[in-house]
Amino acid sequence: MGVDIEIKTPEQIAVMREAGLVVARTLRVLAAAVRPGITTADLDALAEAEIRAAGATSSFKGYHGYPATICTSVNEEIVHGIPSRQRSLRDGDIVSIDCGAIVGGWHGDAALTVGVGAISAEHAGLLQACETALWRGVAHARAGGRLGDISHAVETSVDASGRYGVVEEYTGHGIGSAMHMDPPVPNYGRAGRGPRLRPGMALAIEPMVMLGSSETVLLDDGWTVVTADGSWAAHFEHTVAITPDGPWVLTQLAEGTTPQDPSDPGGTFPQTPLGSQGPPGP
Ligand code: MF3
Numbered sequence: 001m002g003v004d005i006e007i008k009t010p011e012q013i014a015v016m017r018e019a020g021l022v023v024a025r026t027l028r029v030l031a032a033a034v035r036p037g038i039t040t041a042d043l044d045a046l047a048e049a050e051i052r053a054a055g056a057t058s059s060f061k062g063y064h065g066y067p068a069t070i071c072t073s074v075n076e077e078i079v080h081g082i083p084s085r086q087r088s089l090r091d092g093d094i095v096s097i098d099c100g101a102i103v104g105g106w107h108g109d110a111a112l113t114v115g116v117g118a119i120s121a122e123h124a125g126l127l128q129a130c131e132t133a134l135w136r137g138v139a140h141a142r143a144g145g146r147l148g149d150i151s152h153a154v155e156t157s158v159d160a161s162g163r164y165g166v167v168e169e170y171t172g173h174g175i176g177s178a179m180h181m182d183p184p185v186p187n188y189g190r191a192g193r194g195p196r197l198r199p200g201m202a203l204a205i206e207p208m209v210m211l212g213s214s215e216t217v218l219l220d221d222g223w224t225v226v227t228a229d230g231s232w233a234a235h236f237e238h239t240v241a242i243t244p245d246g247p248w249v250l251t252q253l254a255e256g257t258t259p260q261d262p263s264d265p266g267g268t269f270p271q272t273p274l275g276s277q278g279p280p281g282p
């Protein structure tokens, strides 16, 4: 294949896990801080403090001139919203928080969408559809498979959840010694196509799902991507390493043994690459 995909050693993946844990802990703090009245700049300040306290650095700040530590995308904003002191969250909003951290030169990148106060059933369903699609994609990040298996799993999962749009202009990506690397990881595609997945690869899988059409618009700030029709959007992301024992979700907290995949109540995901339970089931 034409795409050159970075292969990490197990030791390098272990450092990526450290970066992933910094991201996971930061996102946990931020999700817990979300409430009506807080500004997205407040969330950014919390993230900066958390990442610094961990001895890590932000993957985002300064990336092509990006001015903040996290991206905060509210309601019809899909991704890459810039935190602002002018943007107070309100009851019923949804906010997507995207965070990346570097440890020892290795990156972790993850995102989640949370409701502010009480959200509508329609918006709760949107969040659920997007998160479930992420985990269906993660389940296909297996050695021997192909990249298209992940893309196809994400797409079919969203379609099975209801009538939603899936963003096509923005994709997931390879990740490791840089945040954005080959290969692009689209959220739609055909199973059995694309590069072969091998141990040592790491991918950021990140479905972006909206209630309306999949068309997007880039705002004049050069960063914020919004839905063309104003419908609200969700974004969930994990950094996943492909190991001989199955996908290792590097940005999942996995403290204790409780699986955090809502679509995987049986807990088929290995908590570490050395887990003895083998690759995820069908
Ligand atoms: N984390 C985003 C992604 O998922 C990228 C953020 S862009 C930045 O790919 F400019 F904010 F860094």
Ligand code: CO
Pocket: 109, 110, 172, 173, 204, 206, 237
């Ligand atoms: Co990403």
